[in-house]
Amino acid sequence: MTERHVFGPLALSAHALAVGRGGIALAQGLEFTVQNGKCLLLRGPNGVGKSTLLLTLAGIVEALAGRFDLDGATSEDGPLLHYCGHRNAIKPRLSVLENLDFWARIYGPTGVPPIAALETVGLDHVAGLDAGYLSAGQGRRLALARLLVTARPLWLLDEPTAALDSEGHDLITRLIDAHLEAGGLVVAATHDPITPTDPNSVETLVMAGLH
């Protein structure tokens, strides 16, 4: 990371939030606040609504009840969040660099240049390769590189470590560390332990099933 972005004050808070898919509640009564430099880990067994909560926070699925606010955001800021889901949104037939370059243009090139981001996630040696040939882990790394090319304060990560090797886990830790240091916010659903270097910056929300 060559450029340092420092984000303005921002707080994500949920009040009595209930989330679900297709009108069926998966989790309710969720209360949490995430502030600058803090990381919220969502833990819990499969199917308790971790992914749905992230989709709700990303504004893709409607909340069933309660509300969540992003305090400190003004309407001129434009989109403030990165959502990194199960699907990597990578197009075969475009090279790795073209894929990343596309997202940099679409999201706004406010972060590091694409080639530098590829170097950070360890894909610079395959920059010219057709992205369809990437392995699952490499695809995930390319999806993570997207977080770097556009600087946005709030990261919503759904199973960021899926398909990654142990070195990849370190990469995630490094990325989250750097992001928190710059004043960013992270909400991550995970089964693997993600341990940012500063334990004070981490909060854990254990989600239990309703059924």
Place this chain on the structure above:
Amino acid sequence: MKAFTALITRELRLSIRTGGDVLTLVLFFVMIGVVVPFAVGPDRALLGRLAPGVVWIAAFLSMLLGLDRLFRADHEDGTLILLRHADLPFSAVVAAKVMAHWIVSAVPLIVASPLLAVMLALDGAAFWRVVLSLLVGTPALAALGAIGAAVTVSIRRGGLIAPVLILPLAVPVLIFGVGAISTGPGPDLSGSALLFLAAISLITLALSPFAAALAISSGED
């Protein structure tokens, strides 16, 4: 604006590199023109009279066939969700995709239309009117198609539902499209038909990005 052109560039690049899709639609378009003379018989006068209708049916069906790829691939690999957080409104994203869709699915048909004109025994003046009416009318088909594709994008294997959905909406395009070419008896109304066609295109182009964006957003829930 940069993001808008980036989207169009990406769509064009993808369709050039995949290639097959565009070629299949053009072949389908030409094939209809090849088949009709066999079915109707080699009566040049009759073919000439049928030609405007046949060209439009061929264009109409080819564009309907290509509809499914408009949002499907992006929906399946997660791109559509991420585009919701782009640095431009989602309706602008959809507008860019509709525009790119028109370039890759309608422009090749217009380029291939001389082939049809030859096979259907169209004379020179009528041929130019065919090109003009396709040029003016196909944006409406792309725009209406985008709404159909957006409504059905979250349905797995919903590929053929979209064409059925938008078929009734697209009938006026067909009527005025053929009217803009027609060389039939009576007063020549092709000029006003062309204006109507242009109006339909402009209205649908202006409305469809919003409708399609809304359909995609609510389909995700």
